[in-house]
Amino acid sequence: MNTALNELEHLSLGVMAQVLLHSQALPLQAWRTAEHINQALGTAARHAWVVRRWLAALTRAGLLHEEGKRLGWQVPPDDPQVGELPRLYATLGFPDSMARLHTQVIECLPDLLRDQFTLTHLLMLGGDPVKVMGTYQHNHFTAAINQALGARARQVSAAAGPLQVLELGGGAGCTTATVLTALQEREKDYRFTDISSLFTSAAQRQFRLEPGMQFGLLDLNRRFSDQGIAPRSQDLVIAGNALHNARDLPDCLGQIRTSLRDGGALLFSESIADNPAMLTFMHLLLSPPADAPLRAGDEAFMAVDAWRQALQVAGFELLEVWPDAGEPLAAAGQRLFQARGV
Incomplete structure (x- = not known):
C-alpha cells in the first residue's frame, strides 16, 4: 500500500512539473523567483500559496534547486503517467471515481489556478456534491x-x-x-x-x-x-x-x-x-x-x-x-x- 502511495506522490510531482514547464512559468535552464513563477503562470492571488507549496515539494524531492530566492530545474522531470491513477487509487482503497476526478482536475489545473473556474464547480459536475466531496475520505x-x-x-x-x-x-x-x-x-x-x-x-x-x-x-x-x-x-x-x-x-x-x-x-x-x-x-x-x-x-x-x-x-x-x-x-x-x- 505504501508503495502505491509513493508512486502517487511521484506522479503528482510530475504533474506539478508538467504544469510549470508547459506553461513556461519555469522553463528548463531558467531561474525564477516564486513570485515570478506565479506571475508567469497567471495564478490567482488566492491560489498563489498552492504554487509555492508545489515549489517547496519539488525542491524537497530534488527536482528543483534554490539559489537565493530563485529556483531552477536540477533534474529534468519525468512525464507523469496519469493513466496509472486508477490502479494506484484502487490499491489505496479509494472508489473508482477518485481517479476520474483527479484526472479531470489535472487536465484543468492551469485554468483552476487562474480562477477561470473553481474546483467546487468542477466537482459539482461529478454528481451528488456530498458524495463527490466525500470521495477522498474513502480510503x-x-x-x-x-x-x-x-x-x-x-x-x-x-x-x-x-x-x-x-x-x-x-x-x-x-x-x-x-x-x-x-x-x-x-x-x-x-x-x-x-x-x-x-x-x-x-x-x-x-x-x-x-x-x-x-x-x-x-x-x-x-x-x-x-x-x-x-x-x-x-x-x-x-x-x-x-x-x-x-x-x-x-x-x-x-x-x-x-x-x-x-x-x-x-x-x-x-x-x-x-x-x-x-x-x-x-x-x-x-x-x-x-x-x-x-x-x-x-x-x-x-x-x-x-x-x-x-x-x-x-x-x-x-x-x-x-x-x-x-x-x-x-x-x-x-x-x-x-x-x-x-
Whole structure:
C-alpha cells in the first residue's frame, strides 16, 4: 500500500512539473523567483500559496534547486503517467471515481489556478456534491483513523445522563458513521454540525433514524455559545479532518475547551504535512474565497509538536497521537489526536 502511495506522490510531482514547464512559468535552464513563477503562470492571488507549496515539494524531492530566492530545474522531470491513477487509487482503497476526478482536475489545473473556474464547480459536475466531496475520505488510511477514533470515543464517560457529543465539520459523514457504530450501545445526544446546510441536510437524511441525533449549522470561526452550544455542556467533541479550516485556531480550540466539561474529551484527525497528490487536487479547496483575505501563511497543516503546544495553551492535555511515526499507516501523514480538557 505504501508503495502505491509513493508512486502517487511521484506522479503528482510530475504533474506539478508538467504544469510549470508547459506553461513556461519555469522553463528548463531558467531561474525564477516564486513570485515570478506565479506571475508567469497567471495564478490567482488566492491560489498563489498552492504554487509555492508545489515549489517547496519539488525542491524537497530534488527536482528543483534554490539559489537565493530563485529556483531552477536540477533534474529534468519525468512525464507523469496519469493513466496509472486508477490502479494506484484502487490499491489505496479509494472508489473508482477518485481517479476520474483527479484526472479531470489535472487536465484543468492551469485554468483552476487562474480562477477561470473553481474546483467546487468542477466537482459539482461529478454528481451528488456530498458524495463527490466525500470521495477522498474513502480510503484505507482514513478508514483506519476513523476506526481508531470510534474505539476511543467508546471509552469516554458521560458526566451525567446520556453522553453529550458534538461533531464539528461533519462534512460527508464518514467519521460520523464510524463513531455512531462505535457508540450504538450508548445512550447519547449527538449533535452533527457543519458550516454548510448542504452537509447538514445530507446528514439528516442519512442518520435521521439514529436515536439522539441533532443537526445544525456551526461556524468554527464564531463563538460557539452564540450558536447554541452551552459552556461545559459536552462530554466529547470530535472533528474529522476539519480543524485546519479554522481561521484563528487558538480561538477555535478555546471555544472547544469552553464547550467541554472539565475532563471532557477532544478526538480529532488531521493531516500533519502536505500531500503532493492533494496539492494537485483537493487542496485547492483550502484557498480562501475570492472576496476573503489571503492566507496568513502557506502551511495548511501543523506538525504534531505544534498541535501539542496549541492544545496546551487552550487548556488541553494531549494524551495520544496515533499512529506512531514508524508505523506503516503513518506514511499518509494523517494522525488521530486524543486530548482531555484540564
